[in-house]
Amino acid sequence: MKLQPQENRSGDAKIARQGFGRVRTDPPPPAFDPEREREAACAFFERFGYVVLRACLTPAELAQLNGFCDRTQAERPEAWGLGERRKPHHREQGLIFSQPLLDHPELDRYTRHPRSFGVVAQLLGGEDRARFSEFNFRETPEDAGAGAMNFHHDAVRDDRLTRTPYMPCDWLCAIHYLTDVEPGTPAFCVVPGSNRYASLKAAFEGLGEAYAEVPLYGPAGTCVLYDTATFHTRLDGDGRQMRRTWHQYYARGGWLRSALPTTDRYVRAPSPVLTDWNLFPQRLAMSPDPATRLFFSHWNTAQGEWAASGFDPEVRKAMPRGEQ
Numbered sequence: 001m002k003l004q005p006q007e008n009r010s011g012d013a014k015i016a017r018q019g020f021g022r023v024r025t026d027p028p029p030p031a032f033d034p035e036r037e038r039e040a041a042c043a044f045f046e047r048f049g050y051v052v053l054r055a056c057l058t059p060a061e062l063a064q065l066n067g068f069c070d071r072t073q074a075e076r077p078e079a080w081g082l083g084e085r086r087k088p089h090h091r092e093q094g095l096i097f098s099q100p101l102l103d104h105p106e107l108d109r110y111t112r113h114p115r116s117f118g119v120v121a122q123l124l125g126g127e128d129r130a131r132f133s134e135f136n137f138r139e140t141p142e143d144a145g146a147g148a149m150n151f152h153h154d155a156v157r158d159d160r161l162t163r164t165p166y167m168p169c170d171w172l173c174a175i176h177y178l179t180d181v182e183p184g185t186p187a188f189c190v191v192p193g194s195n196r197y198a199s200l201k202a203a204f205e206g207l208g209e210a211y212a213e214v215p216l217y218g219p220a221g222t223c224v225l226y227d228t229a230t231f232h233t234r235l236d237g238d239g240r241q242m243r244r245t246w247h248q249y250y251a252r253g254g255w256l257r258s259a260l261p262t263t264d265r266y267v268r269a270p271s272p273v274l275t276d277w278n279l280f281p282q283r284l285a286m287s288p289d290p291a292t293r294l295f296f297s298h299w300n301t302a303q304g305e306w307a308a309s310g311f312d313p314e315v316r317k318a319m320p321r322g323e324q
Ligand SMILES: O=C(O)CCC(=O)C(=O)O
Pocket: 138, 154, 187, 188, 189, 232, 233, 234, 235
């Protein structure tokens, strides 16, 4: 599997393959203990739009998740895009297993993981305000080459640029490293404070001296939380070494008072759905436990139709990533 290199459109292609080439590794960003240093971790996230959390998976959990990836790559290669036909959503990503929760209840306990979930919930306005959006595993395999992924933000709401207060954010993503991430491997990389800007170029100009592209290194088990509005990329390593990750997106639930420059009578609705294809399995969407049902309550229209069919496997199969 080789990555298809992208053209540097977000930054300046004359000076760098990714972004503006202002990579800063010194000093490394702090890594917080999510339980003992929860307040400091949240304060850091509020200031910079991301935070690194230390030792969020035990060796046993890392063994379970890596074992899951190894096993499913062997038993269901098409689920990872390893089969004959690579699907469009696999092309620039490396390998991705898009919807492992659908068929694997042994993963349920990770969706509100006790190490990171306290910080996640606080950043979204409280335990009763955190909602599930998406869960997947990814791998940049050995010898994949350089992908030169562009700096980008994930889903955003326009009001982020003007609303007061800014927090809680609309969505946040937790990336757990399942393998060690260090110079030479691909690394998740952020531009701190860039969530207040509409483009990477605007962040480069607006942040001035503070503009930096910061690769986040850490051993397997490290968790990175980022506001989906923060500019980020997968910074290439040496093109030979691999990296495996678990990505989970959360959304903000409930209604919230806020202000815009034009009105102080603004109310933020629950975050819209993150994708139009992501499905939640019946056992979670229709859980007898009210807190679990609320956590899995952000349904898109595909989910609504699937639920209306009584979670018919044929309906699921007809959806673009229903089986892979
Ligand atoms: O894998 C990474 O390090 C970044 C991935 C990413 O930004 C994305 O898929 O949206």
